[in-house]
Amino acid sequence: MQMYAEAAFLIPLLPLAAYLILMALGRGSHTAGVWVGTGGAAASLLLSLLVWIERFRKGAVDYNDSFNWISIDRITLRIGFEVTNMSALLLVGVSLLSVLVHIYAAGYMKRDERLTVFYSYMSLFTFSLLALSLADNVLAFYLFWELASVSLFLLFGFWYAKSTARAAAKRAFIMLRLASAGLLLATLLLFWFMPEHALDFAAIHNVFEGQSGAIAKNITTLIASLLLLGAVGMAAQFPLYAWLSNAEQAPAPASALLQGAGMMTGALLLSKTTEIFQSAPAVTEAALYIGVVTAVYAAVRALMERDIKKVLIYSTISQLGVVQLSLALGAATSSMLYVLVHAICKTLLVLAAGHLLRTVGTADIGAMGGLRKHMPLAAWTFLIGGLALCGLPPLTGFWLQQSIWAEASEQHILWLAAIMLVLFLTAAYMSRMYFLIFEGKPRSAAAGIPEQGQKPSRLMSYSVVILAAIVVLSGFFQLVWGSLPEHWLDGDAAGRQGSMSLGLMLAAVAILLGGIWLGWLKNKRDASALLSNGNKLKDASAGWVADKASAIKRSFAVAGAALAAIEQAMGALPKLAAQLLYALGRLAVSFSLRSTIRGMGLAIILGLVITIIIMAAKGEW
Amino acid sequence: MAFLTELPLLSLMWLTPAAGMLLVLLTPARQGRVMQSLAVLAALLPLLFAAFLYATFNQQQGGGAYAEHHHWIEIPLPFALSAGQAYSEAKLSFSYAVAVDGLSLPLLLAAALVTGLAVVTAVQLRKRRKAFYFWLLGLEASLIGLFMARDVLLFIVFIQAALVALYFLLGIWGNPDGERTANRLLAGAGLGSLLLLAVFLILTCTAGLRIEKAGEQLQTVYSGGYGGIARGLLAEDTSMSQEVLDMREAAVAPLSEGVRMVLFILQLIGFGLFMPLLPFHTWLMRAQAGAPTSVAMIVSGLLPAAGAYGLLRYGVFLFPEQAEKLAPAMAVIGIVQLLYGALLALRQTDMRQLLAYASLSQMGFIWLGIAAFNEIGLQGTIFQLMASSLCFALLWLVVGSLQERAKTTAISELGGLARSLPFICGIFMAAGLSLIGIPGLAGFPGILLSLLGLFDTLPWLAAAAMPGIVLTAAYMLRCLLRVIFGPIDERHTAFKDARFIEAAPMIILLAFIVLLGCFPSFLTDTVQQSITGLYSQLLAGRMGG
């Protein structure tokens, strides 16, 4: 009985309702704003939990329903939602994270007078994420992703007074626009090449599954590459990662939700259209390379960064690189689970960082040190989050990592090596950050006596603790039921992940410990370096990105100037014609004035002669 | 509301503003308030009629019930045909024929809405209000009439009446050097309307000829009616007896292929002058940038709609083969115009100039929709026309109220207005995003349908439109963020937010934009009625005929 599944479309509508109410409230009451925002998210969490539980009952079949958005005689464009195991899990994940972030934000943004406006943007973002996870066809996916990018744009530019926030919002929106342009093109291509214009993922699955050749080879590659462009943009992969790097401008809860739940949907597109990628090997190859390059590059950047938020952002980018890598390898379900776990840990870490920011006042690691004594809660939650992210054995991260490694080992040893390197680097920068912040001597006055920083409100600590509990629990959840989650998600998938060799597990633990040791070493050197002169750890590659952007801007300016010249010329055309007419006018008037009798006679004779000539030419003469 | 169906609704729609003109003229200038309310009433009535028409349109068969046809000019011509045929005399007949169908109804609604709101916002104008209302109502009457005219001469009368009204509006109230802008208008739109007049008259003489049975003897009629011309051009009228047919052959040589192509190209240029076609756009750019707010709303929203509508009805529907042959060229023009406008908009420093070039670039999508040459493309064109007229009307409203407060529209001088003007900036943001084509607002379905349609026939050109979309986002955001976000200048902190008279039109327009964005079927079903299988008939007619 699908009672809850049918009502699944309500889940995204609740935050949308909250958004509309909050917009109506405007800058009015704060408390009402908080309650409406959090209430919306909580209601959708409750409903998605019900849907999720209903999925466990036997005989739960996927449910799909849609209404037609535009219908032109034979062709109709439909928007709808489908409830499958994967989407149910995603729903729960997104709504859970958004509820916790809402609670956290109540504390974090207490003094900001535009709190209700912030909550309205957050509920719009939650609405688009929930709708994305429910979307059943490519067009719906495009629609809601555009809405998500708009809400991101608004969130980035929330503290609009800062010009850096404004620039960040603009760059983010334009880059996302580029990515969604790719997705739009893919939708158009799919629309015209799929049999009877079907756009929903199920149809895509059947058509591309058997490589039945229903669609020509080059078209599939084209579609796949466009989808890759879209996914790369959404999941902030190598060429288009710059927009996520200025997520630091956004308030901490917003960047938490973005890096956690937001990035989940980035990977969602790839997972829903894996069949297209499988039938376009060249594009999968490219996806693999992009994944590896992003993961490694971002991990190295994270190792170098001084700003705690930047470190976390680059770690998100590198983890997404890993996810894209695993998706391209074909481990769809385990990579989606990996993304879910990563989302929970990353939200925990970002919220904890926000916590730190509130108390210490600055995000610069160089200025912190030895905070464990003063902020034990932050230190513990930070530690749990970091270890879960790196995949400490008992926690779920480890098991999912193993299944991805198993998949990678079957394909090609190079990918396995890459993933191992990334794990090593992740462990390194995580431990470096931990040691720099919480261990050693406090390096600046602020870090030394955090008490006078305002006491973080209870709400913030509640949500951080709940998150940490979930991370630990999910670990044992994995131990107790073994690899139940994969079966449940895959339905019939045979124990492909079963063959996790013991050797790989031991290698993983070794790499983990090596990484931590390297982190500790790096922390030692950095700490001493920082004591000597403050800003040695300059951001190396910031320059590279900046001049790339300015190069584009310059080229547009040059093109614009050239066109303006053409515009000038076009404007001058009528003026030229006017001058010509005036000149003719002067001639005509002067001629007719001076025309004496002689002139008139002459003119008449001339006229007659011409007519005679014409007559002769026409043979009438 | 039943009584409304009996009234000659269509004629009333453009007669009420005309009557309003007279009333405004007669009320002495002293009673400003009486004159103002009269003008607003006369301007909003057509909106009421249009809404009623739109609501009851779906039940009627293609709005046939509302068509009106009265004889306007009947001139007997002593037809001294050299061969001395049997029939006695010819007749030249131009009729006052108005009708509405799926193609023109949405644009009619948009025209009534935008012009009505334009008159409402004209309330804040101080300089010579009486004359301003007079000419603004005149512009409204002619624009509304234009969308419903079904006789070529009537169409030209309305276009040229609009031209005259615009001349005065731009000339007297245009702020930077209104006179020069008005002269450019005269050159640009004047040339356009004269070209169209020449083409239509040639059509009346050749395709508009039909032989009628008047009493017992036959009568040749040169008629300007759209139906007659369509029949004459598209498919030979088999209903006439053979004897009549050869007489028709004697009377006029059927339009040869070359002549038809020349006529279509002339129409392309004629209408292109109104919906800016790239090389002919300079006058419209200055007209929009120089016009007062309510006139700019109309010029940037409705003139292109009138041009595109005219091109569709009199150009593409009458000359399907030529249109199909020129479709790739039109698509290329569309792409070039899209990028050209966007790049120029990117470097503008004044909001008014920026909006002018934005409208030039958005019209690129219209050309793409027309070039698609299939039902989806047509739906996309109409949707984009409706959406861009609403979006630009809203944008001009906002720019107008910003200029009223900050006395300048230079982007560099405005900044961080969100603090002092949250409502106006919110509307500005929404309108900008709708122009960019964010789903949920009116811009998106238009762009989607146009590209979808074009993708079927010319996929590579549709792909070339993608940079245009990104550039649109770029220039619109540059302006939005520069004006709304960022640190606020202390001079601007004292502004008061929108008064009711400013807020009401903005809210109405935004409501329409959101309605169109979320439920595009509201518009596509109406248009669907009259164009089902239109293209196939047109082309089939050619293949068959």
Added chain:
Amino acid sequence: MTNSEALGSQLWWSTVQLIPELLLLLLLITLAAGVRFRLWNQAGAASGWLTLTWLVVVFAAALWRMLANGTEAAIEFAEGRGPGGVAGITYLALNAESLMFLLIIVGAFVVVLLSLEEERERRINHYLYIPTALLGIRLLLAPSNLITLYVGLELFSLAALSLIFATLNKRYKHLSRPERPALRFSVRSGVGTALLLFGMSYIYGLTGELDLAAIRAGISDIKPYASLGYMAILLMACGLGVKVAALPFGIWVSNEEETNTSFSYTAGAMFLTVAGQGATAAVLFHLLRETAIVQLLGLNSAYVGLQAIAASQMAWGTVALLRQKQAAHILGWASVINSGYLLVPVALSLAPVHSSSFAPLGYHFAVYMLAMFGATAILAAVREATGHGKLSGLAGLYHRSPWLAAAMVVFVLSFAGLPVTGGFFAKVYIWLGSAAAEAYWLLGVMAACTLAATYAYFGFIRQMFMRTGSDERSLQLPFAASAGIVICAVALVVLGLFPGLLMK
């Protein structure tokens, strides 16, 4: 009917036909007597009111005659006796020519109305030229033979000469004798007459006939000399052209372009120009249609020739119009453009297939006349008020006298051929004619000229609405003049909305 009765009835019948003409002759005599014997003082408006009432009587008589002739009985009666007409003056049956005559009488009426209080201080207006001009035009409209045509034309020139002597020459005492407008005019009209007679002599030489119908009969046997026939037509056309053009050049365009701006154009001069141009076009049309010389001799290049003349006249006028700063000069060159427009239906009517008749020519003439008279009246009033004829005199008229400005807008729109005014349909009708005759190049020229001319005509509007003038006094107009202007403006708007009325 016995012979005498037939003769008697024919005598009675011919006198009945000529009542309007006889009345005009009577008016001429009374006016001449008035001037000769000082029956009323020169400045008195008596002569004006007398002429006015007299014109109404003439109009009624002409209207009655037109209707009377129209009845079937009259037609079969006229046919019964062969081509009606005494001494070469055909009777005006129910056709376009009589319509044209009525229009000209209305024009004369309006002109007299407008000029009643004109130039009060220099009371030299004695309206002698009105009856003479009307008689001349009457002969010109439907001559049955060449001599009548010549007589009509000379009569018309006499009228013009008398006007020039009376009104303009006095003002130009300071000019040397040959420069005076009177002499310039008479010399130019002399050249025109010479050309006309030279052309006629060719025709007479070829066909030995003077009567048009006879010429038509005899024309076919001079096939081998077709070229001479064509030469004759061109000469006559040029002669007529020079004759008519002489008037505007004589009056307006003086040699010292900028210096003397106080050129006074009177409504009378305007009437003569407009009526002259109309009459010429009508007579050319009549001549070519009656003799059907072109069709019979197969000289189709004649059409191109005439169309070329019309087009060049329009283009010349438009281009010259663009530079004008003086209100008078703008009107002068506008008359040149419109006469070009009048020639177009004439040229087109020769085209083989074209079905146009006299109607477009008549309609355009009516609209042109009304607009010209109205505009002249207003500009004359402005010149009175400001003392100089420049355009800037109109500045800021919209708030000085709004209704006058509104009337001026109607006239300007009618000149430019924009909707709601008669000018629009006149333009459409003529364009339709050229479209039907497939003279597409002519259509193009007309479109270009209209566009440029519209810009120039809108100069008035720019002055009135967009410029603020120095003096704020509102413009006073004598009652009669404002009545005349109102008549013209309302007639134009009515013609614009319902063009069919005139066509019936």
